Amino acid sequence: MENESHESKIDVRIIVSGLDIAQLVSKAVNNIHLENDYNIVVSSIIPTVELSIVKKVASGADILLIGGYGSDETYNILFNELKTDFNHIGLFDYNNIIVEDESIDFKLAEKEILNSIIKSTLSYSLNLINVHTLENKLMKVTHNYNNLLDDYNQVLKENEVLSQENNELMEDIKELKSDFNAFKLRYEDIYSKEILEIFSLDDLWQETFRQDLLDGDRIVIATDKFKPDDILVGQGFIASQSKEKAIEWLKIIRTALIFVDDNAGDLKKESGIGEEENIPEDKDDYDMSNTFENFWD
Incomplete structure (x- = not known):
């Protein structure tokens, strides 16, 4: 056949x-x-x-x-x-x-x-x-394989994007670390300085003595003369380590000023009658420089 x-x-x-x-x-x-x-x-x-x-x-x-x-x-x-x-x-x-x-x-x-x-x-x-x-099983396996291959390729692409983003984040972290180190270096001695609190001189005087401050310049002059530790007065403010210490200093100044005002005549006699004194005629003759400007220098 x-x-x-x-x-x-x-x-x-x-x-x-x-x-x-x-x-x-x-x-x-x-x-x-x-x-x-x-x-x-x-x-x-x-x-x-x-x-x-x-x-x-x-x-x-x-x-x-x-x-x-x-x-x-x-x-x-x-x-x-x-x-x-x-x-x-x-x-x-x-x-x-x-x-x-x-x-x-x-x-x-x-x-x-x-x-x-x-x-x-x-x-x-x-x-x-x-x-x-x-054959049917092979077709299914092939189909699943192709799907997995597509997923794998997609994961590779996403991984590339994530890798790029990660590199950018690492650069940002390096920059932040650099900025932080610079900041730390600049202010590393801040804890070694005594930080002073600042208060309004008029408000604190009113709160303490229940009266308006009439002559703030005399407080500035007195403070400049005595130069107490950690007390600064100027430009309408008083700076101190605490509010209590600021009030304490104002009480001392007020007491001194009251004593001087009440005994002005006697003080002149004891200091020498007829003797001319070089008493400053104007507050500008006192050292009333801006005490706060160079506080951190």
Whole structure:
């Protein structure tokens, strides 16, 4: 029979050990009408078991039937050489077609060929189902792989963006550290200085003595003369380590001023009557420089 390609039909090829059996098989195949009844085509009957020839002729078959006396050595050799993931190999057993006088029974041959082909076809169909199942699984795996690959590429892009942002943040951190170190260096001795609180001289005088301050310049002059520790007065303000110390100093100044005002005549006599004193005529003659301007110098 000619070796043809039959689309959508199962391609069967039968390997036998000689021309006499090949002729018998060909006649039996024609009688059982495989193509019409079962959609099966026996495309080749190979009358030799020579491996090099068989491999060429059998290539591409869906089902291969190997003629032999059971699973003998020849069958095993051909099976191992011809079996692939895409075909099925069955046995065309001579033992089932030989009668007692060792002649071949034609009817038994037809039956054996049909049974062997049907049996192999069923196995082949099951194998196809498994192949299709594997193909479907492979398609799903491929689809999932492609999705994962897309996700991976997306992660790579996002990682590049995050890496760039991280580098920018690191630069910002370096700049902040530099600014902080400069700030720290500039003000590292701030805790070694005594910080003074500043109060309004008029408000503190009013709060302490319940009267308006009429002559703040005299307080400035007195403070400048006595130079008490941690007390500064000027420009309408008084600076001290605490409000209590500022009030304490104002009380001292007020007491002194009251004493001077009440005893002005006696003080002049005791200091020498008629003696001219170089009493400043104007407050500008006193050292009333801005005490606060250079406090931190």
